[in-house]
Amino acid sequence: MRCSIDLDCPGRREGFVQLNHSDNRHAYGVIPIPIGVVAADNDGPTVLLTAGNHGDEYEGIVILQRLFRDLDPSRIRGRIIIMPSLNLPAVRVYQRTSPLDGANMNRSFGAQDISGPTQEIAQFVEEQLIAQSDYAIDLHSGGKMCEFSPCGYIYAGGGRKRLQNKFNAAHQFGAKYTVVVEGSPGSLSAAGERAGVIMLSAELGGGRIRRENIELGYNGTVNALAGWDFLDHAPEETKTIFLRSRSASSSVMSSVGGVFEPLTDVGQQITAGDTVGRIYPLDALDQSVVTVNAQSSGVIIGQRTQACVQRGDFLLHLGESAEESELLHQSD
Ligand SMILES: [Zn+2]
Known part of the structure; x- marks a missing residue:
């Protein structure tokens, strides 16, 4: 080049x-x-x-x-x-x-x-x-x-x-x-x-x-x-x-395919166990709706904008609070 x-x-x-x-x-x-x-x-x-x-x-x-x-x-x-x-x-x-x-x-x-x-x-x-x-x-x-x-x-x-x-x-x-x-x-x-x-x-x-x-x-x-x-x-x-943000625990992924209905907004603080969305089936009325719960607490840094999801797709990224001094200490 x-x-x-x-x-x-x-x-x-x-x-x-x-x-x-x-x-x-x-x-x-x-x-x-x-x-x-x-x-x-x-x-x-x-x-x-x-x-x-x-x-x-x-x-x-x-x-x-x-x-x-x-x-x-x-x-x-x-x-x-x-x-x-x-x-x-x-x-x-x-x-x-x-x-x-x-x-x-x-x-x-x-x-x-x-x-x-x-x-x-x-x-x-x-x-x-x-x-x-x-x-x-x-x-x-x-x-x-x-x-x-x-x-x-x-x-x-x-x-x-x-x-x-x-x-x-x-x-x-x-x-x-x-x-x-x-x-x-x-x-x-x-x-x-x-x-x-x-x-x-x-x-x-x-x-x-x-x-x-x-x-x-x-x-x-x-x-x-x-x-x-x-x-x-x-x-x-x-x-x-x-x-x-840690790669595994800081992301909420979809466990099924379907349509994701978010119940949160970016910038919102959530607690582990909170319901953050629902996933509806695409092609049937007789299947159950899946409730999505957060596994850890934090601020919602990023949230999916496209509704259609497959199993394994990301739904949310979380940021957990961290003190500057603590992060510096860990770098030593
Ligand atoms: Zn980019």
């Missing part, structure tokens, strides 16, 4: 990362994935801002398209690299995963043998951009399948000092909640962890694009940039509440 612009010179430039790909639709061509840089004329840190990692999550694309146009190279410090539509083939067709190879970009980082265009993009981002970065923000949402209570996401690892820096970034991003997870090794956040980058991601709603989530993500990104000293003003004082 080749980048059409110089990322090192001062100023503002926009261009493309050229993904070579040949199939029925793209016979001999390249897929041009947009990239922009805004750089000051002094040496300073680098931040990478990304969205469109999943192709059906458009909130971050709006935020980074706006931010790229709003940033003034004469009023920043360091270098800000922006890729608003990271998995462009998926973004173009409103799909979470790539139509070219079916791959989920956020499981495609760190691959040993590159086997398709999604891993190629991930490899470029990890080796050419993350490797040069000190900080990174990756903007997500629930896309078509899920609505999130807008929140930050950070990985638990990295040792006390880096975790404290990630906590500070989460406070500056300023979402009501920030979820602390173990994470997946194939994600962009994991690539950030491998490179020692101070990395934050965010889930900005989902289901449909909402103005308040765009504002939260835009203001949060700007405030994090100010906190990292990229901008010519001080950050506002903002705070987040940390929640812990």
